[in-house]
Amino acid sequence: MADPWESTMDHAVAIARKAGEVVRDALRGDRMVTTKSSAVDLVTQTDQKVEQLIIQSVKEKFPTHRFIGEESVAAGESCILSDSPTWIIDPIDGTTNFVHTHLTVTSTLDLQVEFGVVYSCIEDKMFTARRGRGAFCNGEPLQVSQQKAVEQAIVATEFGSDRDPEVVDKIFQSLRNVLCLPVHGVRGAGSAAMNMCLVASGCVEAYYEIGVHVWDVAAASLIVSEAGGVLMDVEGGEVDLMSRRIIAANSKTVAERLVKTIVAFSPPRDDAA
Numbered sequence: 001m002a003d004p005w006e007s008t009m010d011h012a013v014a015i016a017r018k019a020g021e022v023v024r025d026a027l028r029g030d031r032m033v034t035t036k037s038s039a040v041d042l043v044t045q046t047d048q049k050v051e052q053l054i055i056q057s058v059k060e061k062f063p064t065h066r067f068i069g070e071e072s073v074a075a076g077e078s079c080i081l082s083d084s085p086t087w088i089i090d091p092i093d094g095t096t097n098f099v100h101t102h103l104t105v106t107s108t109l110d111l112q113v114e115f116g117v118v119y120s121c122i123e124d125k126m127f128t129a130r131r132g133r134g135a136f137c138n139g140e141p142l143q144v145s146q147q148k149a150v151e152q153a154i155v156a157t158e159f160g161s162d163r164d165p166e167v168v169d170k171i172f173q174s175l176r177n178v179l180c181l182p183v184h185g186v187r188g189a190g191s192a193a194m195n196m197c198l199v200a201s202g203c204v205e206a207y208y209e210i211g212v213h214v215w216d217v218a219a220a221s222l223i224v225s226e227a228g229g230v231l232m233d234v235e236g237g238e239v240d241l242m243s244r245r246i247i248a249a250n251s252k253t254v255a256e257r258l259v260k261t262i263v264a265f266s267p268p269r270d271d272a273a
């Protein structure tokens with residue numbers, strides 16, 4: 001049977017590569033930085049330029065498709081999923097890394113539930129997944145780690161950009177609890193999508209964060225589940241991508257241990273009116 005999404009996904013991979021070129025070029029010059037929700041929630045002209053490049057290119061080919069893009073939402077567009085094919089875009093995931101010329105920066109494109117693309121442009125790693133057809137990095141199949149003992153796991157997480165002391169205290173309580181399980185180590189790539197691709201690649205056993213956005217995790221969620229991993233809310237049960245809370249793990253066993261360990265809280269939802 002003809003595959004209706006194959007050419008769409010090929011297009012997504014091609015634009016992700018183009019986005020990567022723009023990001024790599026920008027790393028050689030000045031990055032004009034401004035802030036969004038807090039003094040440490042950074043955005044650059046490159047984030048905006050790459051998002052426009054992706055949206056224009058998709059619109060030309062698929063005029064009826066809709067978009068949820070990080071920078072368009074920051075500029076006031078809605079963040080609501082409908083029944084129409086919707087692209088969820090993070091032009092630069094790891095903007096703080098980008099501003100500081102740190103190694104990990106990705107562009108993420110997700111056509112809701114059909115495919116996900118995460119391009120780590122500095123390492124030239126193209127992570128892709130199609131629903132029901134597996135996850136890949138540069139064409140090689142991905143498989144999560146088989147280590148189910150959390151005491152022998154590496155767990156990835158991030159501190160996010162909320163500097164409210166009460167929120168920071170909860171993040172540190174969770175971090176303390178995770179370290180004291182104990183785990184072998186805690187890591188953070190500075191990009192939610194890349195942390196999740198590390199889970200999918202079997203390099204770390206789990207990633208959790210409260211405070212992420214749908215565009216940070218949508219594409220990588222499919223990559224994790226197609227690599228055999230599990231997605232869970234930080235209080236257990238199904239993950240809700242608009243809730244800004246996520247555990248991505250190699251197994252239900254590891255995810256459930258994290259549920260018991262993380263101090264849960266609920267930031268305002270992405271789709272809140």
Ligand code: LIP
Nearest residue numbers: 092093094095158160190191192
């Ligand atoms: C960032 C994430 C990072 C997370 C931040 C933020 P951005 O995305 O990738 O891991 O801790 O809360 O969402 O702003 O670079 O696209």
